[in-house]
Amino acid sequence: MLDLVPLFVLIPLGAAFACLLVKKRAPAVAPWLSLVSVVALLGLAIAGVVQGTSGAAIAGGWSLETHLGTSFLPGIVLVFDGLSAMFLLLVAVVSTAVLLFGLRYMDTYDGRPLYYALLSLLIAGMNGAVLAGDLFNLYVFIEIASIASYALVAFGTGGREIEAAFKYLMLGAVASSSILLGIAVLYASTGLLNMADLGAAIAAGQVSEATLLAVATLFLAGLGLKAAMMPFHAWLPDAHPSAPAPISAMLSGLLIKTLGIYALVRVLYVVIGMDGVLGGSLQTLLLVLGCLSMVGGVLLALGQTDLKRLLAYSSISQMGFVLVALGTNTWLGVAAGIYHALNHALFKSALFLSAGSLERLTGTRDITEMGGIARVAPATTLGTVGASLSIAGVPPFNGFWSKLLILIALFSAGLPVVGAIAAATAVLTLxxxxxxxHKALFGALPERLKDIKDVPASMSLPVVALALLCLLGGLLWPLGLQDIVGDAAASVRTDAKTNLAPEQYRTMVHSEGRQP
Amino acid sequence: MSDQQGMSLIVRVVTRWLFGLILVFGLAVALFGHLTPGGGFAGGTIVACAFVLAILAFGGARGPGATFARWASSLDATGALAFLALAILGYTAGAFLHQWAGKGEAFTLGSTPSIVLLNLAILLKVGAGLFAGFIAVALFEQTAESGKGADA
Structure with missing residues (x-):
């Protein structure tokens, strides 16, 4: 399995360039190329999660080098553990649903082979960021995914889309520069890029506290912007609604998690260290920014009537839940945060896809102009209701369990005030x-919408399937899913007073890079 | 500078002399990438510069340039796919991106054919990509200018 890990990046990357190659001569092949690639990724990801292996794949088969008495890994290292397996599976599942939905939805757009090429590139970037074992490759993959997403936001080429994409590009570039600067400072002070080696060097006190503070600030700002954390969220409510519906689902469902949350977890827990000199202040920062995102996001969402904008603001609020959970620095908190990120990916991508269907059906995104859609579009309604119940935290859907776990984690970590804020936010989300x-699906059907027909099955089925996964995710939680998520969390935060995960991570990576 | 006319006679004659030399230089930088500073990226940039120079000197970003750019777009994708294929070929020797023909020796050109091939794939990708990008920007600027002219 470990030998095959590079395929998670290679397959979508190959599909992207193959789509470009056929764009003139056989444009109809492009969707099938991408579809085959994501199905292959889905198979690989399921095999990875089932096998439960973890370890590192070292490109070119390099081995450990010794310098000044310490051993370190040169070259490209892809690390596959419980957490990355979980995110790879998530990327594969959501991308499959999004691609199926897009087969018919994208009919009205020009240049479809380019859409498939960019989408495959986006998947390659996200998979790469999840697997990267060194900071520079993390940065490169974040850039690949980000640049693909800038182009995809502008895919409609209308004035509003271009404006949103430009705003997103500018803020994204600031974030990327901040991340790169953080990496540069770390490299300047240690000469290392490998996350496992860097983590050990920082834990051993090789980096001064002031330098570490600068690095942590740069990473928190850069990755926080990618995760749409509250003071850095300005791009999201424009970018996500402007993109075509399948892309909104990818951006809100996956991109902010793989590039934002996942990278933040890896960098904060494995590299910088939440138990280290900065631990306390990092925790406080995550809790404060998380609360800000939770409350600010949901209050802004409440006032919206544009469906996709409302969903975008609610994404910010849900990311706040994940951030406060990560701020607890406990195994339970990290597990709850990761579980909520996974759940949010499922229900938010379902909601964005169904928003696309509703827009196609009614010709508007304004929920006050919709109403009674349930009577004419039963399949779309079923999917939308399932996903909405899930995000609102209604049992037995997965959103209920993850929010409950976050509350338990907050209260057991002695943070009742944050817990109370989270509980209030959950009510406001409901x-x-x-x-x-009430406004869009039920109520009176306007006269002009009397004769519409539900969207084709290839558009409604992915939404229903994602909603079904939300239900399954909730039902299976007590029956085994909790162990898988718990293991995933344990790869960055163990269930001990001091975190043993970074040391385990380092041992795992180094055992692959044996001495020659 | 009008698009079809290009630059003065002096520039055109010098370009005619230099074009082949720049190509050879770019190729050399890529071929010796495993021995000296340089490699596929630097070589590709130099090769792209030769074509950019030709377009600037002789004009024609719209006519022949646009045709080249279509070719370049295909070559760009081919270069990337070739790199991926070579990386996958490494599996036959044990690991992804494994250098199956040795990791190279100093001052010996033929010591690692696999890295040379990887460098050539990058040359194709970067050279074609940069040239296509240049043509795209040139065409965009011309379209924007002619659009402005039409408004006035």
């Missing part, structure tokens, strides 16, 4: 989505 249901 209110937001009751409003959506």
């Amino acid at each position: 209110v937001t989505f009751v409003k959506v249901q």
Whole structure:
């Protein structure tokens, strides 16, 4: 399995360039190329999660080098453990649903082979970021995924899309520069890029506290912007609604998690160290920014009538839940945060896809102009209601369990105030989505919408399937899913007073790079 | 500078002399990438510069340039796929991106054919990509200018 890990990046990358190659002569092949590639990724990811192996794949088969008495790994290292397996599976599942949905939805757009090429590139970038074992490759893959997403936001080429993409590009470039600067400072002070080696060097006190503070600030700002954390969120409410619906689903469902949350977890827990000299202040920062995102996001979402904008603001709020969970620095908190990130990917991508269907059906994104869609579009409604119940935290859907776990983690970590804020936000989220249901799906059907027909099955099925996964994710939680998520969390935060995960991570990576 | 006319006679004659030399230089930088500073990226940039110079000197970003750019777009994708294929070929020797023909020796050109091939794939990708990018920007600027002219 470990030998095959580079395929997670190679397959979508190959599909992207193959799509470009056929764009003139056989444009109809492009969708099938991408579809075959994501199905292959899905198979690989399922095999990875089932096998439960972990370890590092070292490109070119390099081995450990020794310098000044310490051993370190040169070259490109891809690390595959419980956490990355989980995110790879998530990327594969959501991408499959998004691609199926797009087969018919994208009919109205020009240059479809380019859409498939960019989408495959986006998947390659996200998979690479999840697997990267050194900071520079993490940065490169973040850039690959980001640049593909800038182009995809502008895919409609209308004035509003271009404006949103430009804003996103500018802020994204600031974030990337901040990340790169952080990496540069770390490299300047240690001469290392490998995350395992860097983690050990920082834990051994090789980096001064002031330098570490600068690095942590740069990473928190850069990755926080990618994760749409509250003071850095300005790009998201424009970029996500402007993109075509399948791309909104990819951006809100996956991109902010793989580039933002996942990278933040890896860097904060494995490299910088939440138990180190900065641990306390990092925790406080995550909790404060998380609360800000939770409350700010949901209050802004409540006031929206544009469905996709409302969903975008609610994404910020849900990311806040994940951030406060990560701020607890406990195994339970990290597990709850990761579980909520996974759940959010499923229900938010379902909601964005169904928003695309509703827009196609009614010709508007304004929920006050919709109403009674349930009567004419039963399949779309079923998917939307399932996903809405899930995000609102209604049992037995997965959103209920992850929010409950976050509350338990917050209260058991002695943070009742944050817990209370999270509980209030959960109630406000429920209110937001009751409003959506009431205005868009139920109630009186306007005269002009009397004769519409539901979207084709290739558009409604992915939404229903994602909603079904939300239900399954909730039902399976007590029956084994909790162990898988728990293991994934244990690869960055173990269930001990001091975190043993970074040391285990380093041992795992080094055991692959044997001495010659 | 009008698009079809290009630059003065002096520039055109010098370009005619230099074009082949720049190509050879770019190729050499890529071929010796495993021995000296340089490699596929630097070589590709130099090769792209030769074509950019030709377009600037002789004009024609719209006519022949646009045709070249279509070719370049295909070559760009081919270069990337070739790199991926070579990387996968490494599996036959044990690991992804494994250098199956040795990791190279100093001052010996033929000591590692696999790295030379990888460098050539990058040359194709970077050279074609940069040239296509240049043509795209040139065409965009011309379209924008002619659009402005039409408004006035």
